[in-house]
Amino acid sequence: MASSLSVSLAEQDLQLTQFRNCRVLRNHQLVTDDLWVRNGKIIDPEKVFFDEKLSADQQIDCHGAIIAPGFIDLQINGGYGVDFSFDVNTVEQGVAKVAKGLLAHGVTSFCPTLVTSPSATYHTVLPRIPRQAGGRHGATVLGCHVEGPFINTNKKGAHPPECIREFDEGIKTVREVYGSLDNVQIVTLAPEKRGSSEVIQELSSSGITVSVGHSMANLSDGEEAVRHGARLVTHLFNAMLPFHHRDPGLVGLLTTDNIPKDALVYFGIISDGVHTHPAALRIAYKTHPAGLILVTDAISAMGLAEGRHRIGQMEIEIRSGRAYVAGTNTLCGSIAPMDECIRFFKTASSCSIEYALEAASLHPARCLGIETKKGTLEYGADADFVLLDDGLNVQSTWIAGDCVYRRDQATIVSNGI
Numbered sequence: 001m002a003s004s005l006s007v008s009l010a011e012q013d014l015q016l017t018q019f020r021n022c023r024v025l026r027n028h029q030l031v032t033d034d035l036w037v038r039n040g041k042i043i044d045p046e047k048v049f050f051d052e053k054l055s056a057d058q059q060i061d062c063h064g065a066i067i068a069p070g071f072i073d074l075q076i077n078g079g080y081g082v083d084f085s086f087d088v089n090t091v092e093q094g095v096a097k098v099a100k101g102l103l104a105h106g107v108t109s110f111c112p113t114l115v116t117s118p119s120a121t122y123h124t125v126l127p128r129i130p131r132q133a134g135g136r137h138g139a140t141v142l143g144c145h146v147e148g149p150f151i152n153t154n155k156k157g158a159h160p161p162e163c164i165r166e167f168d169e170g171i172k173t174v175r176e177v178y179g180s181l182d183n184v185q186i187v188t189l190a191p192e193k194r195g196s197s198e199v200i201q202e203l204s205s206s207g208i209t210v211s212v213g214h215s216m217a218n219l220s221d222g223e224e225a226v227r228h229g230a231r232l233v234t235h236l237f238n239a240m241l242p243f244h245h246r247d248p249g250l251v252g253l254l255t256t257d258n259i260p261k262d263a264l265v266y267f268g269i270i271s272d273g274v275h276t277h278p279a280a281l282r283i284a285y286k287t288h289p290a291g292l293i294l295v296t297d298a299i300s301a302m303g304l305a306e307g308r309h310r311i312g313q314m315e316i317e318i319r320s321g322r323a324y325v326a327g328t329n330t331l332c333g334s335i336a337p338m339d340e341c342i343r344f345f346k347t348a349s350s351c352s353i354e355y356a357l358e359a360a361s362l363h364p365a366r367c368l369g370i371e372t373k374k375g376t377l378e379y380g381a382d383a384d385f386v387l388l389d390d391g392l393n394v395q396s397t398w399i400a401g402d403c404v405y406r407r408d409q410a411t412i413v414s415n416g417i
Contacts, residue, residue, distance in 0.1 A: 015057040022062035040400030069361035070108025070384035075295040079302035085312035099138025103405035105337040106386035109140040115312040116148030116159035123179035143185025150189040151214035158332030167195035171202040190215035191225035204229025219252040233267035254288035266367040268295035271345035272336035278348035299333035
């Protein structure tokens with residue numbers, strides 16, 4: 001990219017860049033086509049040719065690579081030694097470190113996730129993680145995912161039970177616990193808790209995505225939550241009642257017909273080869289493919305060696321490639337990055353390459369209602385994308401049309417025109 005680095009930022013924004021010799025993921029298909037970018041957006045080349053009568057200022061030969069929308073991780077607790085719920089005094093630096101590290105795995109947007117914590121932690125941390133556009137400094141911050149503390153103690157997982165709360169005064173309690181909802185994008189709660197329906201309705205009507213999880217809810221509880229605005233299930237199969245043929249619990253939301261017809265329920269699923277058996281991945285995929293979202297649920301130990309680390313208030317240990325609450329056999333988050341999860345899911349489910357990539361891009365974007373800007377390569381969308389080889393290994397990552405990570409300098413060749 002030597003040619004693009006030699007111009008000013010203003011000139012670079014106005015440059016018309018053509019990515020050629022590539023396969024573009026568009027309309028659920030990989031098509032042999034060029035991708036055109038200007039001013040950080042994907043543009044329609046026909047308008048350039050016929051209306052503006054311009055040719056590319058810069059061509060980039062992709063050498064047959066796949067171009068897919070940048071990946072979006074809706075649930076990630078940290079990584080590279082950083083825990084968003086514990087490192088409260090250095091959270092800005094921690095988010096920046098993780099945002100930068102994610103670029104190597106094709107993630108261009110994410111929701112920093114806070115596990116169940118004392119109220120003081122939320123009051124300190126949430127104001128310090130604002131939504132932020134991505135770039136060379138790191139992936140875009142879409143808003144925080146607060147996973148708790150309004151969850152069920154019986155399905156707490158790695159969440160400290162002493163911090164779990166009830167909806168004593170409904171949404172007032174929620175606001176008091178979090179301090180502010182300004183930087184919150186997703187709230188995970190247990191829908192069987194008393195007062196949850198009113199809270200779900202209040203949160204969803206204010207633009208916050210409500211997810212059900214860490215729960216003992218039956219299917220009726222889940223359906224009631226959806227009728228009040230919940231649209232997501234947190235890490236399907238994990239920290240919830242197992243499927244039962246007489247009451248399938250929250251898993252039953254994948255096939256229920258007792259919710260509004262326009263209510264598409266999404267579900268996050270961890271395909272790291274540890275949290276969810278390949279057969280369970282296949283069941284979820286074949287049952288409700290439109291709602292499947294790949295999430296990492298990654299913790300501070302992602303990218304680190306085996307040993308002891310932290311998640312929120314609890315100490316954890318990495319043994320044989322798995323993360324456990326220290327001294328127990330309770331799983332407590334993943335250490336697999338998103339590109340690894342995509343590859344594992346593709347193999348386990350035998351789905352198409354297109355579907356595996358959209359499960360980590362288009363589906364989470366649709367869940368948050370940002371699918372016209374993120375998770376797509378349609379004209380007018382943000383030019384956030386990733387170049388991959390046929391094995392779905394990341395070659396380079398781009399945000400707003402700018403190369404922010406490259407695995408191999410020789411992979412992509414830029415030719416100024």
